[in-house]
Each structure stands twice: as C-alpha cells, then as structure tokens.
Amino acid sequence: MVNSAIQKNENTTCTPVKTEQSVTWRPPVDVIETKDEVLLIADLPGATAESLDIQIENGLLTIEARVEPRRENAPAYLLREHGATKFARSFNLGDGVNTNAISAEIRDGKLTLHLPKAEAAKPRRIDVKSA
Amino acid sequence: MLLNRLSPRVSFGRMSRDMDRLFEEVFGASRTPYSRPAAFPALNVWEDGDAFIVEAEVPGLTLDNLGVEVLGNELTISGERKDAPNEVTTVHRRERNSGTFQRTLTLPTEINAEAVEADLKNGILTIRLPKAETAKVRRIEVKPHE
Structure with missing residues (x-):
C-alpha cells in the first residue's frame, strides 16, 4: 500500500507549486546503504549551511532549505526551468537508524546526510566453531 | 549523453521490506510535486x-x-557527475542524475566568446555571455531635413 502510494506520487508530472511568494520543490535524492550507515544525498542548488533546516522528531526526518532569490526583479525569461525558493522533503526513519548520531554536510549545493545504523540493524558475523 | 540512472519505479521495485521500516518517505497533505x-x-536564461x-x-x-564552451551563437555546458560512496551494500533510491552530460543552447544572436x-x-553556475558587436542594437541618428 505504501509503495503504490509513493509510486503514484513519483510519476506525477513536474510542475512547481506556486503560492503567493514561494515556489517549493521536492529535491531528488539518492539513498544508499553501506555496512554502517545509510547515506541520503540531496540536490539543493543554491542552498547553504545557513539556509538549511534539518529536523528529526519522533522518527520523522524533515529537510528544508530556503533559497534566497538571486535577483530583485524577475527578468523576462527566454527559458525558465528552475526557480525554487524552498526545497522540502520528509522521510520516516525506522528503528534501524541511530537518530542521535546523524550528521550532515553541504557542499556545492549537494547535501549529504549520514544516518548511522543502530547496532541492532548492523550485519553481524556469526562465528562458527568447529566441534 | 546524460545517464538517467534507475527510474523511481525500478528502484522501488528493489526496495526491500526491511528498508521500508528503515527509511520511508512521508507524504503529508501539503506534499509538493517532483522536480526533475x-x-x-x-x-x-534571460537577456x-x-x-x-x-x-x-x-x-x-x-x-x-565542468566545461563551458561558446561557438558562434551556441553555448555548450558539459561535465561529469560522479558519486561513489565506498562499500555500498544496497541502493534504495537513485533519483539524482549521474554520469556525463552535455547540453547545447542556441542563443538568439552571436556571442563575443572572448568576453x-x-x-x-x-x-x-552563472554564465554571462556578451553579444557580439555585430549583434548589438545600434541607434541610428535621424537628422532633421534642412
């Protein structure tokens, strides 16, 4: 059920949501799991460490970034394919993530979130003793 | 050519039940559309x-x-984006484009490539492309008839 709901949303045609002053975009992300952590990489062009707001509350991870307009007056565009004033996306984290040890860095408009796995979620090697 | 890696549909197909519990996207009432x-x-682009x-x-x-090239009235932006974290065990989502890319844009007039x-x-990436001298608007003085 959850998967089909997500798929339905993922395939929606991309159009910016226009409110009075802001355009909010849902940034593309990669979610990659390694042995010890889950990496979330998000494209947030124009965002800086100061403009980012990352919160975790009751297992809900919310990433928000405000992007300051780079011009006071909107020019007459010959081509317009971007123009977000805000990026926002949320994820539910399961018990497998140690939410106390999450760290984040942003560089060149690319956010990397490190979500360490809880001890219980790490792969464990079972030693087999010979009898 | 730009490689659009796995489509969301494919990557979701690979998502395991375990991962559903580990990491699951939330869609509230105020969800925003996908921005690819x-x-x-x-x-x-503007003038x-x-x-x-x-x-x-x-x-x-x-x-x-990143590479930026100008020829005549064409601008080409090219480059390669690589992300290779070590020891990847599972890829749960791959929505970001990666690989090499090239995009060429034809501008309305010739560009002064030197400037x-x-x-x-x-x-x-912000690129300022001054128009070539031949393409600039010239004001023609109209003298009154004597």
Whole structure:
C-alpha cells in the first residue's frame, strides 16, 4: 500500500507549486546503504549551511532549505526551468537508524546526510566453531 | 549523453521490506510535486542589455568537472557527475542524475566568446555571455531635413 502510494506520487508530472511568494520543490535524492550507515544525498542548488533546516522528531526526518532569490526583479525569461525558493522533503526513519548520531554536510549545493545504523540493524558475523 | 540512472519505479521495485521500516518517505497533505527537469542541467536564461545570462543548476559539480564552451551563437555546458560512496551494500533510491552530460543552447544572436564570464557558487553556475558587436542594437541618428 505504501509503495503504490509513493509510486503514484513519483510519476506525477513536474510542475512547481506556486503560492503567493514561494515556489517549493521536492529535491531528488539518492539513498544508499553501506555496512554502517545509510547515506541520503540531496540536490539543493543554491542552498547553504545557513539556509538549511534539518529536523528529526519522533522518527520523522524533515529537510528544508530556503533559497534566497538571486535577483530583485524577475527578468523576462527566454527559458525558465528552475526557480525554487524552498526545497522540502520528509522521510520516516525506522528503528534501524541511530537518530542521535546523524550528521550532515553541504557542499556545492549537494547535501549529504549520514544516518548511522543502530547496532541492532548492523550485519553481524556469526562465528562458527568447529566441534 | 546524460545517464538517467534507475527510474523511481525500478528502484522501488528493489526496495526491500526491511528498508521500508528503515527509511520511508512521508507524504503529508501539503506534499509538493517532483522536480526533475527535462534535461540536465536545468537552465534559466534571460537577456540583460548587451548580454545573455544563463543560470544552470549543477549541484555537486566543481570547476574540475565542468566545461563551458561558446561557438558562434551556441553555448555548450558539459561535465561529469560522479558519486561513489565506498562499500555500498544496497541502493534504495537513485533519483539524482549521474554520469556525463552535455547540453547545447542556441542563443538568439552571436556571442563575443572572448568576453564570456562564468561563476560557480553553491551549485549554481552563472554564465554571462556578451553579444557580439555585430549583434548589438545600434541607434541610428535621424537628422532633421534642412
């Protein structure tokens, strides 16, 4: 059920949501799991460490970034394919993530979130003793 | 060519039940639409007097892996985006484009290639392309008939 709901949303045609002053975009992300952590990489062009707001509350991870307009007056565009004033996306984290040890860095408009796995979620090697 | 890696549908097909519990996207009532531009990088282009300004979104790219070329009235932005974390065990989502890309834009007039300036900041590449002298608007003085 959850998967089909997500798929339905993922395939929606991309159009910016226009409110009075802001355009909010849902940034593309990669979610990659390694042995010890889950990496979330998000494209947030124009965002800086100061403009980012990352919160975790009751297992809900919310990433928000405000992007300051780079011009006071909107020019007459010959081509317009971007123009977000805000990026926002949320994820539910399961018990497998140690939410106390999450760290984040942003560089060149690319956010990397490190979500360490809880001890219980790490792969464990079972030693087999010979009898 | 830009490689659009796994489509969301494919990557979701690979998502395991375990991962559903570990990491699951939330869609509230105020969900926002997906923002994947038709081509990479997404561009804004406008005219500023005697120049064109092109603003490209190139998150994660640095000057080392970006190329900007101008020929006549064509601008080409190319590069390669690589992300290779070590010891990947599972890829749960791959929505970000990766690989090599090239995008060519035809501008309305010839460009003075010598005077093109480019600036990269926080994943935004801004290119100022002054029009060639031959393409600038010239005001013709009209003298009154004596």
